Amino acid sequence: MGRWKPNPNEDVRPQESLGRRLFARSTLAGATDQRPIPSFDLRNFEDSRGEVSLDRLGQSNSERLVLKYLNPRAEEAAKKLGSSNMIFNGWACIQAKLLTENKKLPMAIVPSPMPGNNPVLGEDDLTENLYHAHTRTKQATEPYFVALHLQSQFEKHRRIEYALNDPRRPGWIGRRFLSVGNSLRRLADLLQTVGEGRP
């Protein structure tokens, strides 16, 4: 079966798996002795425009062929983002509807595929990203609030898709277990939604 290619003219579906790229970041010069708390680094969600870029990772779960397409692009982005110790670690993942139907800050997820700088190269051009989307809030919102809200939502439904060459990435059997775990988690989210009386 070929790789899923989303139609850029169609809305992001509620079940789609969205990913925010995670990069290893520098610690403070005087605070290298700290023990980190289990959390996504806020810098991964900061964007001064208040719009945050996302990758559409699959129609329901993350799809391996999509990850294979996106992984070199994310590594390239890490190089461009600046310092030499910026390393791409993987994606924090969430189901689209948990952002779009959120009570605290409902967001629109706007598909915004990037055509790439060199149309001749097509998919080999690492500036192209057919799976790019970005968040949009209905009213102007403090950028720090957007970052903190996203960080808390991704943490609440903590799912990580590690970079393809990351040693923490589980093998085939591990991924099957994770897949079952993710299904159970979605069921729990659904039950919670019903329990809160949301539509």
Place this chain on the structure above:
Amino acid sequence: MNPFTPTSVSIGTLSSGALFPISIPPSNRQTDMSVVAEISIFPIALSSDAQWLGIVEQRIKASIPAEGFPPTQDVAWLRPQVGLAALEFFRDTSTALPGEPYIYSSNAGDLVAEFSAPRGKMTCLISPEFVYVFAAPGNEVIADKLTPSKQGADELRSYMQTVTDRLRAANQDGTLEAKP
């Protein structure tokens, strides 16, 4: 030996969490179980700061590049104004915060301080102009932009204590689960 030579035999805690020694004069420390010990509290042992404050101050100070020395690129540094604002914030509010923060620099150059608490996490973003506070205890969200220069230390500490209590509260009505 002076019978009132202070001897620490036990320790207790003030509501602020600071440790203090309790001294019992040796003459009263004897076999009679009914004796009531004289207790003196040494003011010098009292502190209105959290125990972790010193180490966090050190970390912040060591993250401000020395004048005339260009900062290296493999680690993150704080602007002096941000560092000073953070030091002031922690000195004013340390006992009203949930515990020792995990600190790093935001992309915008402000200081991020993350705190763990029983009902969730609190994040403070400290800049020279404002402190942005975000916490999500249970199903509620607390987000406020504070201006320490206008509000003053007492109001700031009182606000932070309220948020910390929400993060420790067991119930939505604010009933406290436990004191740290």
